[in-house]
Amino acid sequence: MQATHLLDLQNVTKTYHMGDVEFPVLHGITFSVDAGEFVSVLGPSGSGKSTLMNIIGCLDVADDGTYTIGRRAVTGLSERDMAKLRNRDIGFVFQSFQLLPRISALENVMLPLIYAKVPRKQRIARAMAELARVGLADKADNLPRQLSGGQQQRVAIARALVTRPRIILADEPTGALDRTTGAQIMDIFRALNEEGITIVMITHDHKVASYASRVVHILDGRIYSAEEYAALESAEGGT
Amino acid sequence: MFFLSTIRMSFSNLRANAMRTFLTMLGVIIGITSIIALLAIGQGVTDSVIDQLAGLGGNRATVSISDNTVKKGFTEGELAQFAALEGVEGVAPILTSNRVITLLPEQTNSKFDSAHSSGRRVMGVNDFYFSTYTKNAGMLYGRSISADDVHFRTNVCVLGYELWQKLYGNYSPIGETILVQNTPCTIIGVMNQLVGIDVSGNNAIIVPYTTASQALEMGLPGSFDVVIGSSRNSDEVIESIKNLCAKLLGSGSNREMYSVVNQEEILDMVLTITDLVLGMLAGIAVIALVVGGIGIMNMMLVTVSERTAEIGLRKALGARPGVILLQFLIEAIIISLFGGIIGVALGFGASYVASMLIGYTFKFNPLIAMLALLFSLAVGAIFGLLPARRAAKMNPIEALRSS
Known part of the structure; x- marks a missing residue:
């Protein structure tokens, strides 16, 4: 019997309804991530990658199929339990950083710990440790607008790490950054992965995707491994 | 947390x-x-x-004759009957009118020009007035009007605090005589200043109401207040007052000819x-x-x-x-x-x-x-x-x- 995957999606489907019209977005996605992996999900816009990310991130639920994190089935959970799962198991990094503008970098990093009901002293200590990890210990008291884009994204990464989640889920983390800064952010992700942190990154950018140890492709709501995708492309190229 | x-x-x-x-x-x-x-x-x-x-003590009711063609006012004897009713602590008739008063010429100490006269408020009361209506303010000088003064219609008067100040400044006028209309009245006392709702006495010359009725021609009191003991059921007392009114007004009287208004009701x-x-x-x-x-x-x-x-x-x-x-x-x-x-x-x-x-x-x-x-x-x-x-x-x- 093979070892349990950290993330495991089996035959996940998702269809959006707009009035009577149906928009099938995901067609039976089967995809898994093991602990310690750094996986890129690469696909163009409209491929269903955002929906997939929402399902992996427990922000949305699949219509059909099963999704487990660790051994825990996500399907059929209440909104409350989903929130708990997001808080404990998933660290989000967004394209647009999503820092709260009126509170300091440190307080932004502390935010998930409030919802985890960690006492304030520990919150501060843990948040400071994560800020130090991304090299921003000296910017703890700065407001987000006093930081550069790259620094803001590093704060966001610290925030994603602070609850020690099972997975970091990054959605186009370099999309709002210039190439140099983007490369620095990707270096941070690679370094984190080398420390054993599992990362799932969603992107449309081949170059960014190539930082990962494994790349899967998503196209029209279906997942292809790198080899299958290459075969598909050459077949299309052949016709 | x-x-x-x-x-x-x-x-x-x-x-x-x-x-x-x-x-x-x-x-x-x-x-x-x-x-x-x-x-x-x-x-x-x-x-x-x-x-x-409440500071006036007990519950009060005002008895008055509404139709003075039936009866002009209550006599001393009739008021005594009201006062004798069970539960009634006392009755207080108050006659009020303005009269010319004159300070006699020999009173050289007064601030007043001796030849000068002026119109002043005259109040005719009984001894009960001093124990209830003045909230026991007490006397600054001398004594108040007694039951005997009322009964014998003596020519005495008490000055209200403010009037005393106007007429005499700050010296005691006890024993001096004031002409009220043409009746000489001996000053027997000066009241302390009244505070509260009813302070009309501060600016008045206060005489026995019987004196006011007769010598000062102020008529019989057509209305008076009754003070009912607080331990009494005031409704019962009011009822007996009404019965007495009916009796005094005669057989042809009806309830529209007199009124008994309980202060509790007013309150x-x-x-x-x-x-x-x-x-x-x-x-x-x-x-x-x-x-x-x-x-x-x-x-x-x-x-x-x-x-x-x-x-x-x-x-x-x-x-x-x-x-x-x-x-x-x-x-x-x-x-x-x-x-x-x-x-x-x-x-x-x-x-x-x-x-x-x-x-x-x-x-x-x-x-x-x-x-x-x-x-x-x-x-x-x-x-x-x-x-x-x-x-x-x-x-x-x-x-x-x-x-």
Whole structure:
């Protein structure tokens, strides 16, 4: 019997309804991530990658199929339990950083710990440790607008790490950054992965995707491994 | 602990929109201030009216002849019959009229020009007047009018405090004689200054009512007050007074020819009216508070839609719907509770100022303050609920997308 995957999606489907019209977005996605992996999900816009990310991130639920994190089935959970799962198991990094503008970098990093009901002293200590990890210990008291884009994204990464989640889920983390800064952010992700942190990154950018140890492709709501995708492309190229 | 960080967060959000927060709060402040001020002023005035009436001792009733073709007034003997009724502590007829008074020429000490005369208020009373109507103010000089003075119609008088000051400055006039109309009256006393509702005696020359009736031609008293002992059932006593009236007015009399008005009834009537007015004003104040609540709801709805992205993010980071609900509810309650606290302070401040102007005793009623705070808290909770629920129900995916 093979070892349990950290993330495991089996035959996940998702269809959006707009009035009577149906928009099938995901067609039976089967995809898994093991602990310690750094996986890129690469696909163009409209491929269903955002929906997939929402399902992996427990922000949305699949219509059909099963999704487990660790051994825990996500399907059929209440909104409350989903929130708990997001808080404990998933660290989000967004394209647009999503820092709260009126509170300091440190307080932004502390935010998930409030919802985890960690006492304030520990919150501060843990948040400071994560800020130090991304090299921003000296910017703890700065407001987000006093930081550069790259620094803001590093704060966001610290925030994603602070609850020690099972997975970091990054959605186009370099999309709002210039190439140099983007490369620095990707270096941070690679370094984190080398420390054993599992990362799932969603992107449309081949170059960014190539930082990962494994790349899967998503196209029209279906997942292809790198080899299958290459075969598909050459077949299309052949016709 | 979690609660504390939520409150801290709410404060920083409210501070970030200080002007908007204050304007929203103003609605609650106005509502609570007016409620507190109305209740406190109303209670203060009512209390002081009750105090003053109660200070007169026992319950009073006013007996008067409405139809003076049947009977002109009550004689001393008839008044004695009323006084003898069971439960009646005493009767107080008061005759009031203006008469010319003259200080006699030999009184060189008076400030008054000896040849000078002036019109003054003359009050005819009995001994009972001094023990009840003056709230036992007591005598500054000499003695008051006695039962014997009344019975024997002696030509004596007592000066009210203010009149004494006008006529004699600060020296004792005991034993001197004043001409009232053409009747010489010996001054036997000066009253201390009266305070309370009925201070008409301060500016009067007070003589026995029997003297006033006869020598001063002021007629028989057509009306008088009866003081009923507080231990008595006043309804029974009133009934016996009415029966005596009917008897004295003769066989052809009916209830329209005389009236017996119980002061308790008057007090009840006054209180009913003040309650009604206060109730109406309080109703308007409650409407103001509801408008304030709608202001809170309006502001919170704007806040929720402005902070859609923040709500989405908080949810993504693991905030449960209940936590989001609580956060926005707390913000609404902070606005209304602070408005309430400021309103309570301003309301009692207004009552304090009013107490100085109107002259009642200012009282801080902690019950009213507590109720007002609870009320403002409820306003925040009720009107904050809808916006907070809207925030709690937000779909995190759509909320995140909104940025």
